[in-house]
Amino acid sequence: MSHHPTHSPYVFHVRDMAGSPGSHREVSESFPAPEALGTDVISVPQGTEIELTASLESVSDGIWVSGRARAQAVGECGRCLDEVRQDVDAAIQGLFTAAKIDLGEDEDEPEDVFEFDGESLNLEDVVRDAVVTQLPFTPLCRPDCPGLCDQCGARLADEPDHAHEVIDPRWSTLQSLTEQKES
Numbered sequence: 766m767s768h769h770p771t772h773s774p775y776v777f778h779v780r781d782m783a784g785s786p787g788s789h790r791e792v793s794e795s796f797p798a799p800e801a802l803g804t805d806v807i808s809v810p811q812g813t814e815i816e817l818t819a820s821l822e823s824v825s826d827g828i829w830v831s832g833r834a835r836a837q838a839v840g841e842c843g844r845c846l847d848e849v850r851q852d853v854d855a856a857i858q859g860l861f862t863a864a865k866i867d868l869g870e871d872e873d874e875p876e877d878v879f880e881f882d883g884e885s886l887n888l889e890d891v892v893r894d895a896v897v898t899q900l901p902f903t904p905l906c907r908p909d910c911p912g913l914c915d916q917c918g919a920r921l922a923d924e925p926d927h928a929h930e931v932i933d934p935r936w937s938t939l940q941s942l943t944e945q946k947e948s
C-alpha cells in the first residue's frame with residue numbers, strides 16, 4: 766500500500782514555524798501504523814495504534830523534535846515460539862535541518878539529524894529508529910521461559926516434569942536384543 770508523504774500521519778506541516786526561532790508547538794496524535802516497525806522476530810504490526818506526543822521547536826538550524834512514541838509490539842518467543850506482546854515507550858528526538866552537515870572523514874554520522882525541506886517534518890524515521898531500538902533481539906514470553914524439549918518439541922512450561930528416559934548407549938544394544946526376544 767503506497768501513501769503520498771503529505772498524507773502520512775507522521776508528517777507535520779511547520780512552514781509557519783520554520784525561520785521563527787523560539788516558536789514551538791506540541792503535537793499529540795494517535796494513528797494506526799501505516800507500515801510495520803521492527804524486525805523479523807518482533808515488530809509493531811501495521812495497523813497497530815501508535816501514540817505520538819512531541820514538542821516541535823524552531824531553532825536557528827531548523828526544527829528540534831523531542832517526545833515519545835508508544836505502541837505495542839508483537840513477536841515470537843525465541844525459545845518456545847509463543848506469541849510475545851510488549852509495550853514500547855520510546856523517547857524520540859532529532860534535529861530536522863536543511864543545512865548540509867559536513868561529515869568529512871569522520872565516520873561517526875550524527876544519528877539524530879534528519880532532512881528538512883522547510884515545510885514539513887516526516888517523523889517516520891525518527892519514530893522507527895526509536896521503536897526498533899527498544900525491541901529485544903530475542904523476544905521471550907517470560908525471562909525464565911524453559912523453551913521446548915529438544916527431543917520431542919513439547920512445551921516445557923506446560924510440563925514441568927517432562928523428561929525422556931535416558932538410555933545409556935552401552936546398554937541400548939542389549940535393550941534392543943531384549944525387546945526383540947520379548948516381541
Ligand SMILES: [Zn+2]
Pocket residue numbers: 842843844845846847905906907910911912
Ligand atoms: Zn517462551
Ligand SMILES: [Zn+2]
Pocket residue numbers: 914915916917918919927928929
Ligand atoms: Zn520431550
